[in-house]
Amino acid sequence: MxxxxxxxxxxxxxxxxxxxxxxxxxxxxxxxxxxxxxxxxxxxxxxxxxxxxxxxxxxxxxxxxxxxxxxxxxxxxxxxxxxxxxxxxxxxxxxxxxxxxxxxxxxxxxxxxxxxxxxxxxxxxxxxxxxxxxxxxxxxxxxxxxxxxxxxxxxxxxxxxxxxxxxxxxxxxxxxxxxxxxxxxxxxxxxxxxxxxxxxxxxxxxxxxxxxxFSADGAKLIINGISAHPGFAKGQMQSAIKIAGQIVAALPFELSPEGTEGMEGFVHPVGISGHVEQAIIDFIIRDFDEALLEQHAGVIKQVAEQVLQSFPEATYELIVKEQYRxxxxxxxxxxxxxxxxxxxxxxxxxxxxxxxxxxxxxxxxxxxxxxxxxxxxxxxxxxxxxxxxxxxxxxxxxxxxxxxxxxxxxxxx
Structure with missing residues (x-):
């Protein structure tokens, strides 16, 4: 050569x-x-x-x-x-x-x-x-x-x-x-x-x-809040934006990209969009063990449900799609x-x-x-x-x- x-x-x-x-x-x-x-x-x-x-x-x-x-x-x-x-x-x-x-x-x-x-x-x-x-x-x-x-x-x-x-x-x-x-x-x-x-x-x-x-999935968390005129919102508004912020803040550090290495998988929010009535958080989910992807998605679901306990009128939907294996x-x-x-x-x-x-x-x-x-x-x-x-x-x-x-x-x- x-x-x-x-x-x-x-x-x-x-x-x-x-x-x-x-x-x-x-x-x-x-x-x-x-x-x-x-x-x-x-x-x-x-x-x-x-x-x-x-x-x-x-x-x-x-x-x-x-x-x-x-x-x-x-x-x-x-x-x-x-x-x-x-x-x-x-x-x-x-x-x-x-x-x-x-x-x-x-x-x-x-x-x-x-x-x-x-x-x-x-x-x-x-x-x-x-x-x-x-x-x-x-x-x-x-x-x-x-x-x-x-x-x-x-x-x-x-x-x-x-x-x-x-x-x-x-x-x-x-x-x-x-x-x-x-x-x-x-x-x-x-x-x-x-x-x-x-x-x-x-x-x-x-x-x-x-x-x-990694094996990889993508996930979309759709949060449906309650919109109201901000001048008359007391007891009425349940902001999907604020709910999304609390969910992201509550994600465990030990399951984040910045908290993992080597063969450890993670859940990573890569984008947030929306308004008071509806907000969307896009995630990527990664692990070398394909079986753990469902478990990691379950963490997102668990955190969402815990946060939503304080917002009884709000709802959510989690959509998970395969990306690669x-x-x-x-x-x-x-x-x-x-x-x-x-x-x-x-x-x-x-x-x-x-x-x-x-x-x-x-x-x-x-x-x-x-x-x-x-x-x-x-x-x-x-x-x-x-x-x-x-x-x-x-x-x-x-x-x-x-x-x-x-x-x-x-x-x-």
Whole structure:
């Protein structure tokens, strides 16, 4: 792999300047039309490489195929990343900056000097001395989540096309929209992919591989209060807004994101809207143990009923919907998919570490849809915020890992 002329950095620096923020309030697919702007760029670059079937479909998905270059019967594998960035922080007007030969200092972002990356707040920076760190300028997120993964896959495609000595079976490429709002595979065409296994490139620290995610539900608590003219409200009004505030305040800290870690699940209010007569609290419910999701939803119900004892005329309704499930239940049935990923990481010269992720990826749902899909590091850190960063060297190692994976599937077939 030493002979590779990496293109991942230049690609990444281009991609992050294209605003692809998704919108959870939009009913369309994709949720924002601007996500297709990046999709069109990727398709053209793939076509320019000579990948003739690259295309963008009506829902904003990019599909492409690198044909097999071997007589061996190798299972079809897919590499996947998402194009959208989080609604939590602006992705418009991203100005990426490369901090060359990082030496452990604080990184002050020039467009907002209050945004400072400090090693004590970003411990992984301590392992990046001598590397080149990419950040945004301080007023936006960077978009390493997941344009680092997109750039890595694109560079790997470039290397496979230009290095035919790397033997591989048929490789499918999939870039998805709307992963950040939980719709990343709603419209994916698995029949078109025709893959036996897939790998999302959407992880954090170099060397990490994730075979386990949260199981996830979404919940909507609808509170029906009693409205009255505020000048004549005594003994009459029961404000749904105030009821909602009391419910949120009464949620147990030990079941909150800020009060949990490791394998512990949580209940998290992510939005409140409404008025005196009706208010709505939107929750996400997470746990690695799917059976505990119902128990966590029961906590919301219990807290609501306790609060409503003081508001006898008010009522509530709790609606719970499945979002995604822990992919490990599928991946454990296909251990070689994870084993090959771990071996590829080791061949790239890294210590391979198998992890659980306190979140979800497109791979969570793809796995439950019948396409086993663990998650491999992309090098992204501090995602969804203005201090997001990635290192050039970690992205290059991710490219190497993809190429080694292609080789290993060929060797083992």
């Amino acid at each position: 030493n002979a590779l002329n990496f293109t991942v950095t230049e690609r990444f620096m281009r991609y992050v300047t294209i605003d692809t923020q998704s919108n959870p309030e939009s009913p369309t697919y994709p949720s924002t039309e601007k996500q297709k702007n990046l999709g069109r760029v990727l398709v053209q670059e793939l076509l320019d490489m000579g990948i003739t079937d690259a295309h963008l479909d009506e829902y904003g998905y990019v599909y492409a195929t690198i044909p097999s270059n071997t007589d061996k019967n190798v299972p079809v594998i897919c590499f996947c990343s998402h194009m959208d960035t989080s609604p939590d922080c602006s992705g418009e007007g991203v100005k990426p900056i490369i901090h060359r030969n990082y030496q452990g200092e604080d990184l002050i972002l020039p467009d907002d000097i209050t945004q400072v990356l400090k090693p004590q707040n970003h411990p992984e920076l301590k392992n990046q001395v001598g590397n080149d760190i990419i950040t945004a300028s301080g007023t936006t997120l960077l978009g390493a989540d997941n344009k680092a993964g997109v750039a890595e896959i694109m560079d790997a495609c470039y290397q496979l096309i230009n290095h035919p000595e790397i033997k591989h079976g048929t490789i499918r490429i999939l870039f998805t929209p709307d992963e950040e709002i939980g719709r990343g595979v709603d419209k994916v065409d698995l029949k078109k992919l025709g893959a036996f296994a897939a790998y999302t490139m959407d992880g954090e620290t170099a060397g990490n591989m994730e075979n386990e995610t 822990n992919m490990r239940q599928v991946l454990d049935q296909h251990p070689q998919i994870v084993e090959y990923g771990m071996e590829a990481i080791r061949r790239a010269g890294l210590e391979a570490k198998l992890c659980s992720i306190r979140g979800g990826t497109d791979g969570s749902r793809l796995s439950l849809m019948g396409l086993p899909t663990p998650n491999i590091f992309a090098g992204e850190h501090a995602f969804h915020g203005k201090q997001e960063w990635v290192s050039v060297q970690d992205m290059q190692k991710a490219v190497e890992t993809i190429l080694h994976l292609c080789t290993i599937w060929h060797e083992k077939s």
